[in-house]
Every structure is written in structure tokens, then in C-alpha cells.
Amino acid sequence: MNAIADFVSYFRWREVVVIFVDDEYGRNGISVLGDVLAKKRAKISYKAGYN
Template sequence: MEKDVVAAIGPQSSTIGDVISHVVNELQVPLISFGAIDPTLAALQYPYFLRMTQSDYYQMFVIADLVEYFEYKEVITIFVDDDYGRKGISLLGDSLSKNLAKISYKAEFTPGASETDISELLT
């Protein structure tokens, strides 16, 4: 496989991207990802990882700018309780603090939660 692969395309998630990045680094094969947006998948650590979307870092600053534009000082977040969701919420908290705003409540639901579970969380 090492000699026949010229590039890998995928994955759709940051968690899998982290795992696969170790492999492509060893093989020195580019990994092109359209969905992995975790900012810890950095070029210095993973030189063969090519991100085709903006990282959460930039996306959370845009959300923080919207919060500032509407002059909100507190927000409530709803997110999936996994590595991806927790990292995004952490970045959002950091971004909001730069604009003197904060997350006042975090509502998390488990990956694969049913519609009923989510409805109960929101009531």
C-alpha cells in the first residue's frame, strides 16, 4: 500500500482525522479532509494533513463576533458531548471572553441521543 497510495481523502470527523494523520505522516502521503475542523490538527504536527474547511478556531470567533454585534453578554450552548463538541464549546468560551461575553449554561447531549432525549434536555 505504501507505494501505491498518492493521497488519502477524508475523513469527515476530527476524531478519525487525528488517528489517520499519524498513519499518513508515517507513509508521507497527503490526507485531504473536508470535515475535520479540529484546530489541534495543525500543520506543524501533521505536515501531510490538508484541511479543506476552516477550523473551529475561526468559526467560533465568527459566532463570538455575532454575539458582540447583537450586544449579548451571555449565551446558552447546546452541543454533542463528545471530543468535537467539547473542543468547539471551549473555543467558543475563549472567543466570547475576548468580547466580554460568556457562556451562561451548557446543555450537552450524548452522541446518538434520541429526539425525545434532546426534547427533554431543552425543556
């Protein structure tokens, strides 16, 4: 997730939309991504999970 947050930071995006697999691993990954993005002054504006 650090690499994704670095990518977001590089392009100076402040909000992102994430699409993830709605299972334990996907939800945990999105949680970590949200924390890392917050440190870089960005946030997840919308989360879309699928099975």
C-alpha cells in the first residue's frame, strides 16, 4: 500500500476511488491504504467492493 500511496502522492492527487475484492484481505488492505494516504494528506473518497 505504500507504493500505491507514493503513486497518488507523486501525481498530487488528494482523493482517490478504490475498487477492491470484498473479502478479509481486500478490506484489510483498504484500511491500511487509508492510513498511509492520511499520512500523505490524501484520502479515499469512495470504496467499491465486489465479490
